[in-house]
Amino acid sequence: KILIIDFGSQVTQLIARRVREAGVYSEIVPFQSAEQAFNEIKPDGIILSGGPASTVDIGSPRAPQAIFSAGIPILGICYGEQAMCLQLGGTVESPDHREYGRAFVTVKEKSPLFDGVWDLGTSHQVWMSHGDRVDGLPAGFEVVATSEGAPFAAIADEERRFYGVQFHPEVVHTPDGAQLLSNFVHKICGCEADWSMAQFRAAAIKRIQDQVGDKKVICGLSGGVDSSVTAVLIHEAIGDQLTCIYVDSGLMRQNESEQVVGLFREHYNIPLVHVDASEIFISALEGQTDPERKRKIIGGLFIDVFEDEANRIGGADFLAQGTLYPDVIESVSFTGGPSVTIKSHHNVGGLPERMNMELVEPLRELFKDEVRALGKELGLPASFVGRHPFPGPGLAIRCPGGISREKLEILRQADAIYLDEIRKAGLYDAIWQAFAVLLPVQTVGVMGDGRTYEFVCALRAVTSVDGMTADFYHFDMDFLSKAATRIINEVKGINRVVYDVTSKPPGTIEWE
Numbered sequence: 445k446i447l448i449i450d451f452g453s454q455v456t457q458l459i460a461r462r463v464r465e466a467g468v469y470s471e472i473v474p475f476q477s478a479e480q481a482f483n484e485i486k487p488d489g490i491i492l493s494g495g496p497a498s499t500v501d502i503g504s505p506r507a508p509q510a511i512f513s514a515g516i517p518i519l520g521i522c523y524g525e526q527a528m529c530l531q532l533g534g535t536v537e538s539p540d541h542r543e544y545g546r547a548f549v550t551v552k553e554k555s556p557l558f559d560g561v562w563d564l565g566t567s568h569q570v571w572m573s574h575g576d577r578v579d580g581l582p583a584g585f586e587v588v589a590t591s592e593g594a595p596f597a598a599i600a601d602e603e604r605r606f607y608g609v610q611f612h613p614e615v616v617h618t619p620d621g622a623q624l625l626s627n628f629v630h631k632i633c634g635c636e637a638d639w640s641m642a643q644f645r646a647a648a649i650k651r652i653q654d655q656v657g658d659k660k661v662i663c664g665l666s667g668g669v670d671s672s673v674t675a676v677l678i679h680e681a682i683g684d685q686l687t688c689i690y691v692d693s694g695l696m697r698q699n700e701s702e703q704v705v706g707l708f709r710e711h712y713n714i715p716l717v718h719v720d721a722s723e724i725f726i727s728a729l730e731g732q733t734d735p736e737r738k739r740k741i742i743g744g745l746f747i748d749v750f751e752d753e754a755n756r757i758g759g760a761d762f763l764a765q766g767t768l769y770p771d772v773i774e775s776v777s778f779t780g781g782p783s784v785t786i787k788s789h790h791n792v793g794g795l796p797e798r799m800n801m802e803l804v805e806p807l808r809e810l811f812k813d814e815v816r817a818l819g820k821e822l823g824l825p826a827s828f829v830g831r832h833p834f835p836g837p838g839l840a841i842r843c844p845g846g847i848s849r850e851k852l853e854i855l856r857q858a859d860a861i862y863l864d865e866i867r868k869a870g871l872y873d874a875i876w877q878a879f880a881v882l883l884p885v886q887t888v889g890v891m892g893d894g895r896t897y898e899f900v901c902a903l904r905a906v907t908s909v910d911g912m913t914a915d916f917y918h919f920d921m922d923f924l925s926k927a928a929t930r931i932i933n934e935v936k937g938i939n940r941v942v943y944d945v946t947s948k949p950p951g952t953i954e955w956e
C-alpha cells in the first residue's frame with residue numbers, strides 16, 4: 445500500500461493512476477489529515493505530491509514529521525521534495541529563474557529509482573514546473589540527477605530510502621516517469637503488483653456503504669457509461685436503497701431508451717423510474733433554432749423534470765453522480781503555473797445546488813478508460829462499456845435549426861443505419877465518435893422516374909483522445925458509398941448524403 449500525501453497539485457490523481465497502473469493500491473489524503481491516515485493505513489511507502497504553495501512561506505503545508513522516522517521509503521515530488529528537504533534540515537530558495545515545461549536531466553549517480561530505466565551519464569526529458577528549488581541538502585542525501593535549472597533535480601538518501609525529484613514523473617511529458625514510479629513502488633517499497641479493478645470495486649462498495657448507511661440514494665441515468673457504472677456499483681453496495689431516474693427527453697437514439705430501461709430494470713433489477721418527458725422537451729424546443737438557446741432549454745427542463753420526480757419518490761438524502769476525475773479539475777493536461785483552478789463540473793449542471801442533497805460520486809478518482817475497465821468488472825455488456833460518447837442535449841443538437849418529431853425520427857433511422865454499417869465493417873472501436881446529422885436543407889433528387897425534394901444527411905466520424913481535438917475519420921470510399929446508399933434507400937425523407945471532413949479545431953465534433 446502506498447500513501448499519497450496531497451499538497452494540492454493539479455495532478456495528484458495522476459500519481460495515484462500511475463501507482464494503480466503498476467498494480468499497487470494507493471490512497472490519497474490531504475496533508476491536513478495525513479498523520480491519522482498514516483497511522484491507520486500503515487503504508488509500505490509514501491509519495492509527497494506537488495502543490496501550489498511555496499515552501500518558504502510561513503505556514504505553508506508540511507508532511508507529518510512522524511513519517512520520516514517510520515523506516516519506510518518516501519518519494520517527494522516537486523513541492524513534496526522541497527517540504528521533505530526542509531523538514532530534514534535542508535534549505536530551499538526562490539530563485540529569479542523559474543523552470544516551467546520541458547527540461548532535460550542528466551543522471552549523476554546510480555539509484556534504484558533509475559534501475560533499468562536511466563543509465564549513469566545519460567540525459568532524459570522530464571517535465572518541470574517550479575518556482576522554488578532545493579539549494580541545500582539535508583544530511584545523508586546526495587544528488588543523483590541534475591538539470592540546468594535545478595541542480596538538485598533528483599536527490600536520494602539511499603540509506604533511509606528517501607528520494608526527491610524536482611520534476612513531475614506522473615505526467616506524460618516525462619516519458620519515463622511511469623517506470624520511475626513503478627521502480628519506487630516495486631523495487632524500493634517492495635510492493636507486489638497485486639492491485640486490480642476487483643479490489644477497487646470492493647473498496648468503492650465499502651466506501652459507499654460507510655457514506656450512505658441505511659439512507660436512500662437517487663441516481664440520474666443517462667444511458668452513458670459513467671452514470672451506468674455509478675448506478676450498478678451503488679446498487680451492489682446498498683441494493684434497493686438506490687432508485688434510478690431515467691429522464692427520457694425524446695431526444696435519444698433508436699431503441700436507446702428501451703435498452704437502458706431493459707438493462708437496468710430487468711437485467712440488474714435496479715428500481716428504475718422511466719419518465720417519458722418527450723412531449724415537454726419537444727414542445728419546448730418548437731421553433732427554437734439558436735444552438736445555445738436549445739441547450740439551455742434542454743438543461744433547464746432536465747433539472748425540472750428530475751427534481752419533480754425525485755420529490756415524488758421522496759425521502760432520499762443522497763444524489764449519485766458519475767463525476768470523473770477530469771470533470772473535477774478543469775484540466776488534467778499539465779500546463780504548469782502556480783495557480784490552481786478547480787472547476788466543479790456537474791454532469792447534470794446545477795442539479796446538486798438546486799436539490800440540496802449530499803453527493804455520492806464513486807468514480808471521482810477515475811479516468812474514463814478506468815471507468816470502462818470497472819464497468820467490465822461489474823459485468824456491464826461490452827457493447828455498453830465501449831460506447832461512443834453521446835451529448836447530454838441528444839439529437840436536438842444534431843438537427844440544426846428547428847426540431848420536430850418527424851425530423852428526429854428521420855435522423856434516428858439514418859443514424860442507426862450508419863452505426864450498423866460501422867459495426868458491420870468492424871470500425872466501431874477504431875472510431876472515437878460517429879453519428880448522423882440531419883441538415884435543415886432540402887435538395888432535389890431523382891428516384892425511380894420521379895423528382896424528389898428531401899433533406900440532406902451529413903455523416904460525421906472522428907478520432908480523438910479526449911474530445912478536445914479531433915480528426916475526421918478516413919473511411920474508404922466504398923464504405924461511405926454503401927452507407928449513403930442504404931440511408932437514401934431505406935430512410936424516407938433523405939435523398940442526399942454528405943461526409944464531414946472537418947477536424948477540430950477549427951470545427952467542433954458536434955454541429956451545434
Ligand code: XMP
Nearest residue numbers: 833834835836837877911948952953954955
Ligand atoms: P464538441 O462538439 O464541443 O464536443 O467538439 C466534444 C465532445 O463533447 C460532447 N458534447 C457534450 N457532452 N453534454 C455532454 O455531455 C453536452 O452538452 C455536450 N456537447 C458536446 C460531444 O458529443 C463530443 O463527444
